[in-house]
Amino acid sequence: MPDFDTVTPLPPAAKGDFSAMFRALLLPHRIVMLAIALAGLSAMVLMMNWSWLPAYLPKLGEGLLMTLYMLVGSVVMGFLLALPLALAQVSGPAPLRWLALSFCTVIRGTPLLLQLWLFYFGLGSLFAQFPEIRGTWLWPYLRQPWPYGLIALTVSFAAYQGEVMRGAFAGVPNGELEAARAFGMSRFKVFHRVWFPRAVHRALPTLAGEIILQLKSTPLVATITVTDLYAVITRVRQATLLTYEPLLFLVAVYICLSAVLILALRWLENRVPTGH
Amino acid sequence: MDQPAIEIRDLHKSFGDLEVLKGVSLTAHPGDVVAVIGGSGSGKSTMLRCINMLELPSSGEIAIQGEAYGLHPARGGGLEPIDPKQVQRIRAQLGMVFQNFNLWPHRTVLGNVIEVPIQVLGVPRDKAIARARQVLARVGLAEKEDVYPSFMSGGQQQRCAIARVLAVDPLAMLFDEPTSALDPELVGEVLSVIRDLAQEKRTMILVTHEMAFARDVASHVIYLRDGLIEEQGPPEQIFGAPQSAHLRQFISSVV
Ligand SMILES: Nc1ncnc2c1ncn2[C@@H]1O[C@H](COP(=O)(O)OP(=O)(O)O)[C@@H](O)[C@H]1O
Ligand SMILES: [Mg+2]
Numbered sequence: 001m002p003d004f005d006t007v008t009p010l011p012p013a014a015k016g017d018f019s020a021m022f023r024a025l026l027l028p029h030r031i032v033m034l035a036i037a038l039a040g041l042s043a044m045v046l047m048m049n050w051s052w053l054p055a056y057l058p059k060l061g062e063g064l065l066m067t068l069y070m071l072v073g074s075v076v077m078g079f080l081l082a083l084p085l086a087l088a089q090v091s092g093p094a095p096l097r098w099l100a101l102s103f104c105t106v107i108r109g110t111p112l113l114l115q116l117w118l119f120y121f122g123l124g125s126l127f128a129q130f131p132e133i134r135g136t137w138l139w140p141y142l143r144q145p146w147p148y149g150l151i152a153l154t155v156s157f158a159a160y161q162g163e164v165m166r167g168a169f170a171g172v173p174n175g176e177l178e179a180a181r182a183f184g185m186s187r188f189k190v191f192h193r194v195w196f197p198r199a200v201h202r203a204l205p206t207l208a209g210e211i212i213l214q215l216k217s218t219p220l221v222a223t224i225t226v227t228d229l230y231a232v233i234t235r236v237r238q239a240t241l242l243t244y245e246p247l248l249f250l251v252a253v254y255i256c257l258s259a260v261l262i263l264a265l266r267w268l269e270n271r272v273p274t275g276h
Numbered sequence: 277m278d279q280p281a282i283e284i285r286d287l288h289k290s291f292g293d294l295e296v297l298k299g300v301s302l303t304a305h306p307g308d309v310v311a312v313i314g315g316s317g318s319g320k321s322t323m324l325r326c327i328n329m330l331e332l333p334s335s336g337e338i339a340i341q342g343e344a345y346g347l348h349p350a351r352g353g354g355l356e357p358i359d360p361k362q363v364q365r366i367r368a369q370l371g372m373v374f375q376n377f378n379l380w381p382h383r384t385v386l387g388n389v390i391e392v393p394i395q396v397l398g399v400p401r402d403k404a405i406a407r408a409r410q411v412l413a414r415v416g417l418a419e420k421e422d423v424y425p426s427f428m429s430g431g432q433q434q435r436c437a438i439a440r441v442l443a444v445d446p447l448a449m450l451f452d453e454p455t456s457a458l459d460p461e462l463v464g465e466v467l468s469v470i471r472d473l474a475q476e477k478r479t480m481i482l483v484t485h486e487m488a489f490a491r492d493v494a495s496h497v498i499y500l501r502d503g504l505i506e507e508q509g510p511p512e513q514i515f516g517a518p519q520s521a522h523l524r525q526f527i528s529s530v531v
Binding site: 176186 | 328360364366370371372378382392
């Protein structure tokens with residue numbers, strides 16, 4: 001065996017090293033910022049009126065569940081829908097490509113609020129006119145508002161994510177796909193083993209941002225009478241005549257959700273260090 | 277009769293109006309090491325890529341171990357495979373090493389090497405891993421199996437790419453300028469692996485700019501110019517007593 005002079009690569013940077021993260025928090029300017037945040041928080045807790053909170057906790061929990069349900073449902077289904085939308089644009093025949101492109105452009109070019117209302121008032125009242133639909137097992141669901149919220153959010157996420165995935169698919173270096181083909185992989189295998197995982201990994205950094213945008217869109221479903229967290233808070237405000245406390249509570253919950261999402265996706269991203 | 281491992285008959289290939297290959301024929305018997313040399317743009321890569329149908333020939337015939345690719349005229353002109361399954365089956369018996377390595381960056385070194393045996397050849401995972409460890413040891417990467425390609429030097433990546441080919445134990449190996457993308461100090465480690473394989477009598481077609489290496493390991497040298505084989509023969513003859521003026525000029529320009 002020839003004696004190679006091996007180049008020792010740098011070890012991958014220790015990611016998710018918590019003691020390092022903790023030490024980074026102890027820099028002087030960060031200590032000052034932490035102190036200010038703590039002071040603000042204790043002022044809020046001590047000086048504001050939170051007596052309503054215990055009584056409304058169950059309702060708030062239900063609202064949070066509905067928000068999460070809207071978010072997770074629309075992200076998962078929207079992502080699944082985004083794949084064919086992206087693939088049609090990258091490698092589909094001309095009519096399909098055109099169709100997918102128009103769909104993404106129209107959805108991304110119109111307000112989500114409008115789509116929500118069109119689905120709810122348009123589709124909803126359309127369905128109600130057909131006895132065939134009213135007779136099926138679906139009707140108990142379709143007469144509630146949340147399916148329309150979920151559909152609108154899903155369609156919107158699919159259109160945005162379809163655009164992201166289109167770029168991600170197109171950006172996978174051709175040589176990697178060619179290598180897969182050269183070794184006898186079928187078209188499906190090339191997709192399943194190389195093209196798709198590579199594209200998802202490339203799209204992950206933007207996915208976190210897209211999901212957070214989606215989280216911030218969910219309160220719109222309150223306009224079609226879905227009782228998400230925002231709708232519950234609105235009711236609290238009407239019932240207690242408090243202005244700031246319920247809103248601050250809402251802010252805190254959304255910030256926590258965003259933070260969890262960011263950390264989870266960063267963890268996912270770091271599991272495969274491709275280095276570029 | 278000794279069945280040729282690779283046989284190309286009168287291969288033509290055009291890209292639009294540009295005729296890149298103008299009738300190339302070549303026979304490589306088992307154990308042959310065929311070096312392909314020639315200026316850039318002479319069609320070397322195109323010829324190599326036709327052998328595993330990464331490029332579809334415009335006309336001509338290619339047979340691997342006696343089995344010719346079934347091709348029929350395509351609608352847009354040129355040829356296309358009658359049965360993609362046949363192409364996949366033949367490809368799985370050929371191993372290609374690319375100039376830019378083309379490793380799969382989302383898989384570790386071991387993951388790259390076991391990928392084709394498991395996914396294409398249906399080898400059980402434990403067998404594939406055992407075999408992968410053997411070939412990784414051969415190319416000097418035994419310690420690196422859990423490393424992702426982007427954390428390795430170019431020379432290590434190319435040796436990993438060679439291991440990926442060895443893992444399928446191919447009928448023939450196709451090398452397309454395997455050292456051209458490497459820093460000069462890393463060329464040696466890759467060439468020494470290829471030299472080992474050549475001495476082992478593995479069938480290979482090697483497109484290269486490393487003339488000294490070609491002279492050393494090749495059993496047969498082909499000089500391609502403008503889509504035609506201008507001269508071919510044993511390395512002593514091609515490098516020692518070149519006939520064509522172009523070849524003489526090419527050799528002196530490269531050395
Ligand atoms: N996919 C392609 N489309 C159009 N022209 C191509 C393509 N691939 C190669 N060519 C052209 O074919 C010629 C030969 O290319 P190539 O086989 O890569 O040469 P070599 O490997 O000998 O440098 C070049 O002029 C190149 O520009
Ligand atoms: Mg080339």
